[in-house]
Amino acid sequence: MTTSHRPETGTEPSTEPDPAAPVVTEEVHERLWAALRDGDEYTASGVVMDAVEAGASVEEVLLDLIAPVQARIGAEWAANRITVAQEHSATAVNERVMAALAHHPGHRPPPPRLGRITVACVDGEWHALPARLVSEVLRRRGWEVGFLGAHVPTPHLVAELHATAPRAVALSCSMPRHLPVAHRVIAACQAAGFPVLAGGRAFGPDGRHARALGADGWAPNARGAAEVLASGLAGSLPRPAHLPVEDLPHLADHEYTAVTRARQRLVREVLAGLEERFPPMRSYTDEQRDRTAEDVAHVVDHLVAALYVDDDALFTGFITWTAEVLTARGVPAASLDPTLGLLTAGLPAAAPRARRVLAAGRAELAAAG
Template sequence: MTHVISDELDLFLAHIGRADEVEALTLVRNLLGSGVPGERVLTDLVIPALRTVGERWANGDWSVAREHGASHITGRVVHLIADATPRPRSAARVVVCCAQGDWHGLASTILAALLRVRGIEAMVLPPGTGAGELARVLPDAGADSVAIGCMVSTALPGARAMVEVARRVGVPVLVGGPGFGPDGRWAGLVGANGWAQDARQAADMLASPDWPTITTPAPRLRHLPDAAHDSVGLLRTPLVAAGMAALVPIEGQRSDSTMRDGLVSAVDALAVSLFLDDHVLFVDFTRWFADVLEHRDVKREALAAAYRAFAAQLAHMPRAGSTLTAAGAVL
């Protein structure tokens, strides 16, 4: 049956790429009607399609508007699948949300749809619901678990704040999404009780008798040797200004809002890398970001010059300096 969906994937991408909601919904309705299980439509059509949308945006083939249109229609498709699939009932009830600072609500919607298809009750909190709101919602939600998604690593401190809130009231936390790093390497630091590599594994774990029913408060973060992450966050504006100034002498270099927004993301990624005390986050960010910028006619040497300007501003913070040097080496 695998070929059925791979044949449909290109067609689905074509529909969502021209914002053709009617055709996209019809295609999915037909798949469900021909007996393809809802879970497979999610894992073999919807998720691969979104990954391709992301690649096309990253390499500059699709505009932001085209990506937004495609993602919006995909959200409608996810609701269609959830509504059309019979749901066995289990006793488990999960609150699904995004890490504070992460706006990828569609990923939570997809996970919630898959959990419901498996019979697990899922209550979705929209992106923008922070740790404070979670603290207010949890006592009345009757939740056995909280599932926190994070697609961008810059939201990891926000994920940490939410984990602390949930665990403080004894509710165990499962996390997932690429923001937690390769093989979920930062899930433990954030204090999660578990990490799932995909939505199917998340459903298996939450339904497993080994999944905890109650938990202790999150272990304290003991690894931070200084407050460099906070300082870098506070210095964001002067750092971006210094980075922009470093671009001026580079011939043909754009110094517009794309570049400014990019440097803001770079400073945020540096701060989170220091928060986790792990160079890997900033080095991975730099590799990905240099590719994205190259597709937008920004030279790698421009990013390297901005990083040298950051390092000069942060000369009093040895951990920031060594992190910038490690990332500069991949440029």
């Protein structure tokens, strides 16, 4: 707990918190991070409850403490300073701490007065904590929230919308490779008569992919989502049913479809070719080969997503991030350039956009050294 004191009379310290002093300080961040890293649920909960008791609002604790520490969990994993097991444990503890805060008798949200919002992750998206944060903030702002969690199959989402008739759908997508699915979900919700607010890292830092995919609104974070919904998105008329090519005319070149259909072949051919172009792979264990196959599949999936939205930066950002992750784990990032070269060689004959995207990826790797 961090409470600042100041003199009231010049001789005696006040026991009242200073409203100008921040409660969610760097020290509080470090205490929560240490508890999450150690998997200590009780200490983590204590840090969060102490912050509220010291004067922070529940929304501040959610968005200025829990959310940035959760982002740190991902950054620490990427830098190879914590294991996958520790990352999963820390995230699970963070989720339970959020639940404890939400259900604490003294910190429950007000009764809903603004109508119902459905919050869900797109089909295949397992990163549910950002959507959970949005749900809790909306509840604090007076909405009734139906939080459906991670990986919601589209037919079940639409059925839920018909059953509960929310004023809008807040759709979360963190991984760019899920953007083609997100487009189908947005269109399905709109066809059912419900406007869609898109959010999550996959939609781009400026929401450009949300706009490209025809979402009725976009927000960069939970506070932004609450503001957009309060401004009138909820209850607005969604777009009528339409085909994906109406949003993304470049899909008419069929490159996305051709590369998607070639996915398994491309992964096989790259793995086979790496034996020759990246000699260290010849001594890989079976487990290392399995991890390499997963990495190559992710590269192809992000290529496909970049083709879908016609955005080279989606792919180049993933490639540079992957290089950093591999380097942190002592794996030569030099394997990425031959991977992209082999993918280029294996592309369908008419795939100029895919070749452009892969060339941009190779240029980014070269520039990064």
